[in-house]
Amino acid sequence: MIPFPKDRSNPFWRVSYQCYAVYGQKLVGEDGRRFGGQDGKTAGVKILCVSDRVETMLHGPSLNAYAGDVQAVISCGDLPFSYLEYLVTFLGVPVYYVLGNHDPDIESPEYPGGCTPLDGRIVEMEDGKGEAGGVVLAGLSGSRLYSGGPNQYTERHMRRRARSLSTRIRCRGLFGKPKPRIFVTHSPPFKLGDAEDHAHIGFESFVGMIDRHRPELWLHGHVHLYGAEQQRVTSRGDTKVLNVFGHRIIEI
Ligand SMILES: [Fe+2]
Numbered sequence: 001m002i003p004f005p006k007d008r009s010n011p012f013w014r015v016s017y018q019c020y021a022v023y024g025q026k027l028v029g030e031d032g033r034r035f036g037g038q039d040g041k042t043a044g045v046k047i048l049c050v051s052d053r054v055e056t057m058l059h060g061p062s063l064n065a066y067a068g069d070v071q072a073v074i075s076c077g078d079l080p081f082s083y084l085e086y087l088v089t090f091l092g093v094p095v096y097y098v099l100g101n102h103d104p105d106i107e108s109p110e111y112p113g114g115c116t117p118l119d120g121r122i123v124e125m126e127d128g129k130g131e132a133g134g135v136v137l138a139g140l141s142g143s144r145l146y147s148g149g150p151n152q153y154t155e156r157h158m159r160r161r162a163r164s165l166s167t168r169i170r171c172r173g174l175f176g177k178p179k180p181r182i183f184v185t186h187s188p189p190f191k192l193g194d195a196e197d198h199a200h201i202g203f204e205s206f207v208g209m210i211d212r213h214r215p216e217l218w219l220h221g222h223v224h225l226y227g228a229e230q231q232r233v234t235s236r237g238d239t240k241v242l243n244v245f246g247h248r249i250i251e252i
Contacts, residue, residue: 045125045135046251048091051076051186051221051244052100054083058247063090067249072125076221076244077141077151077186078102081112088114094126099141100186100222101199105150106141118184120165122172135252138165138180138215140206143187143222146199151186159205166212181216181252183209188220192234192241195223210239217252219244 048070050058057066063086073087077100088095095115104110106119116123118139125135140161142151153161169179187203188194189210194202200223210218218241225232225245234241242248 044251045072046070046249048073048087049076049219049242049244049248049250050074050079050083050087051219051246052078052224053246054080055247059083059086063087067091070249072096072135074137074182074184074219074244075115076100076184076219078221081110084112084115088112096123096125096137096139096184098139098184098186099151101143101149101151103141103151108150120161122165122168122180134178135182136178136180137182137184138169138213139184140165141186144199144201144203153203155204158203159208162203162205162209166209169213179213179215183213183215183218185218185220187222188243189218189236189241192218192236193220193223193231193243207236210236210241215239217242217250221245 046069048058048067050073057063068091070091070093072093073084073091073095075084075095075097077098079100084095084097095112096118097112097115098118099106111117118137119141120139122136122138125137140158142153142158145152145154145157173179185206187206189206190202190204192202192207194200206218214237216239218239220241221244223230223243223245225243232243232245242250
């Protein structure tokens, strides 16, 4: 595996990323399928979503047989950076991520090479040429504060972060830019796939964001699913809330 240059100011970082993105896999495949399709509209974007647990079928030679036709990867956090770098390298598609409470701090110099951070940002997915492809993502890292570790926030702190993101989404709207169709967080929204112990209670401010922006999909991790009775999908209004734990392949 050829590592990406870690320093994004390094001119070879972008070149390396584009080489993987364009030539690494089927993003511009034999059928010419890419974000936006042939008619310029966004249609049937297939996305591999990962979170919290390294999946053996994705971290080995079966990766491309299983997920070689996805057009992007979204990580909801608490995953080794080497795993995300493996996915971006061997799938050759953009990888977008937020950080979880078991990841290094947001301010840390460590980050997954070749991947795009979503925390506090609004990002248009790229196609194989590094151009915006139409599906807009917004993300917020972190879990509820329970031990003082990295990427943990009180409800009040997360509310400020959510408001700041909402303001930027509204400003984009003033310029006619599309609103996010997918929100990506590590922690779930309150009472929408969260758990009862303090560390896994969701954020109420996320519920407010669902009501305000009405995204099609809200992706999160953090809450591990071990029993058949645990719910993976919940909803609020028209927004589906999906716990990605492990992995899911979605089409939007
Ligand atoms: Fe977590």
